[in-house]
Amino acid sequence: MDFGPFLLLALMEGLVTAAVLALTASGLSLVFGIMRVVNVAHGAFFMLGAVLAWFVAEWLPGPPALAFAAALVFCPLVVGAIAAIADMAVLKRLNYEPEATIVATIGLLYILEQAALSLFGPDARPVEAPFSFRLQLPWFGYSGYKLAVVVAAALVLLGVWLILKHSRAGLLMRATQEDRDTARAFGINVDRVYAGVFAMGAGLAAIAAVLIVPISQAHYLMGGDPLLLSFIVVIIGGLGSLRGTLVAALLIGLSDGVISTFFAPTLAKIIATLVVALVLVFRPQGLFGKRAA
Amino acid sequence: MLRLDDIDAGYGAVAVLHGLTLSVASGEVLCVMGRNGAGKSTMLKAIIGQIRAGAGTITLDGMRIDGLPAHQVPRHGIGYVPQGRRLFGGLTVAENIEIGLMTRRRDVRVREKVLALFPRLRERMGQMARTLSGGEQQMLAIARALCLEPKVLLLDEPTEGLQPSMITLIRDTVLTLKAEGVATILVEQRVDAALSVADRLAFMVGGRVAEVLDAGGLTPDAPAFARHVGV
Numbered sequence A: 001m002d003f004g005p006f007l008l009l010a011l012m013e014g015l016v017t018a019a020v021l022a023l024t025a026s027g028l029s030l031v032f033g034i035m036r037v038v039n040v041a042h043g044a045f046f047m048l049g050a051v052l053a054w055f056v057a058e059w060l061p062g063p064p065a066l067a068f069a070a071a072l073v074f075c076p077l078v079v080g081a082i083a084a085i086a087d088m089a090v091l092k093r094l095n096y097e098p099e100a101t102i103v104a105t106i107g108l109l110y111i112l113e114q115a116a117l118s119l120f121g122p123d124a125r126p127v128e129a130p131f132s133f134r135l136q137l138p139w140f141g142y143s144g145y146k147l148a149v150v151v152a153a154a155l156v157l158l159g160v161w162l163i164l165k166h167s168r169a170g171l172l173m174r175a176t177q178e179d180r181d182t183a184r185a186f187g188i189n190v191d192r193v194y195a196g197v198f199a200m201g202a203g204l205a206a207i208a209a210v211l212i213v214p215i216s217q218a219h220y221l222m223g224g225d226p227l228l229l230s231f232i233v234v235i236i237g238g239l240g241s242l243r244g245t246l247v248a249a250l251l252i253g254l255s256d257g258v259i260s261t262f263f264a265p266t267l268a269k270i271i272a273t274l275v276v277a278l279v280l281v282f283r284p285q286g287l288f289g290k291r292a293a
Numbered sequence B: 001m002l003r004l005d006d007i008d009a010g011y012g013a014v015a016v017l018h019g020l021t022l023s024v025a026s027g028e029v030l031c032v033m034g035r036n037g038a039g040k041s042t043m044l045k046a047i048i049g050q051i052r053a054g055a056g057t058i059t060l061d062g063m064r065i066d067g068l069p070a071h072q073v074p075r076h077g078i079g080y081v082p083q084g085r086r087l088f089g090g091l092t093v094a095e096n097i098e099i100g101l102m103t104r105r106r107d108v109r110v111r112e113k114v115l116a117l118f119p120r121l122r123e124r125m126g127q128m129a130r131t132l133s134g135g136e137q138q139m140l141a142i143a144r145a146l147c148l149e150p151k152v153l154l155l156d157e158p159t160e161g162l163q164p165s166m167i168t169l170i171r172d173t174v175l176t177l178k179a180e181g182v183a184t185i186l187v188e189q190r191v192d193a194a195l196s197v198a199d200r201l202a203f204m205v206g207g208r209v210a211e212v213l214d215a216g217g218l219t220p221d222a223p224a225f226a227r228h229v230g231v
Helices: A003-035 A042-059 A064-091 A098-120 A144-166 A168-178 A180-184 A190-216 A224-237 A242-262 A265-282 B040-048 B093-104 B108-117 B134-146 B164-179 B191-197 B223-228
Strands: A134-136 A141-143 B002-011 B014-024 B029-034 B053-060 B078-081 B152-156 B183-187 B200-205 B208-214
Touching: A003 A042, A003 A144, A003 A168, A003 A190, A003 A224, A003 A242, A042 A064, A042 A098, A042 A190, A042 A224, A064 A098, A064 A190, A134 A144, A141 A144, A144 A168, A144 A190, A144 A242, A168 A180, A168 A190, A168 B093, A180 A190, A190 A224, A224 A242, A224 A265, A242 A265, B002 B040, B014 B029, B014 B040, B014 B053, B014 B183, B014 B208, B029 B040, B029 B191, B029 B223, B040 B053, B040 B078, B040 B152, B040 B183, B078 B134, B093 B108, B093 B134, B108 B134, B134 B152, B134 B164, B152 B164, B164 B183, B164 B191, B183 B191, B200 B223, B208 B223
Parallel strands: B029 B183, B029 B200, B078 B152, B152 B183
Antiparallel strands: A134 A141, B002 B014, B002 B053, B200 B208
16 A cells, blocks of 8 residues: 555544544543542543443344444443442542542542453453444545544534533533632532532543444453553643643544554554653643643 | 621631631621631631531521531522632633522522622623733622622622722622621721721631620721731
């Protein structure tokens, strides 16, 4: 294949990675931005979404598209509910102290992974894609499902943006993010906002997982890479900045696609880590983050 | 209206209020004065539920509010203008007002009434709160609190760092609210500002009320000010 088409293929692969990464990382960024909680269990919520999608696909008879659509609704709701319970049962009791919540979410990560191992088993299991359409370009054919993942991720992110900027719930979240004590002084139930945000963050990871699982299979340890890449993205983009998260996800996703295709996936991870190091040294607040006062 | 009886409160192991007793009636302006660290702001935080009273009771129209979750206190009609304003700086003026209106189900009538008091805010509705001038920020902080239609208004040093015209506007607003029957607790360091609106003055020393005086007839050179405020 010539260089041009090869580059196009690499960019398309990178775009799929970027789309899923943007969804996953926006959940992490949202939780940190509003709650100031570094959620180490975020990758486990991602994994849970994929594993639940497999269960739904197994148990629901009918065409794969039906099971997939059901998983796309059911998994984020269940994962979000689990996250909300974890928030109320654990994080709230720790008064959202930064160090304590890091330790607590590490514990949550292990609990969720071990629960998945017990119920789901150690094997990677495939989930059938809802459709098998192939886009035929002059140089190569490309999975229509992968392009659908990009469109779906973009629509979900647009929805998140609309909720944050133009809904009552979003206004409550932004006010709580600004100053939780003052928010309480104006009748905002901050505990409920936090539970909702933690659920929303986990739900976004679950949606990303359901979208990607027909491409990458479900496995109880699959949350590690998305967690690491999400941290890379939110550090580069600026913790708590949704815009920064999107830009950094595109940057990391596209570079990952291109470098993995032309060189090696390991090199892509090395370069991403190097970029994080440079950002931490020269712009610790991230590309779009606010400098601490 | 609002009554604090024998309140102990503080921050963790640090006790700030020691048996504080105070009350304010409907349509009354109670000005609380004292040196830095006397516990004035802590008292307001205890009323609004930001810190828990370790002992004593806080009642509003006879109902105890000291055990309520902090977010339920404003729903009972207590508006709070914190020291330093503490606006939601990344939100627009309109959004700050909307936050204030949330307990009033976004009542348009309340919104219009509040904006009539501060017409300049109407011209700034789309502007980020952090970009307003100091005076405009204080207007917004008070407007946001008034959106709660408070029975009791708590003002923590609202004139701090403001120009005279703004101080006059705040005084006029407090007097308008007084005429409407709102009880106001005003924490104030400026003697002239306090005397221009107060019905009574409470002087705090070491976390308790040391002296309460009627404001009528008091002048800035009254010995109480030298004793408790250091002027």
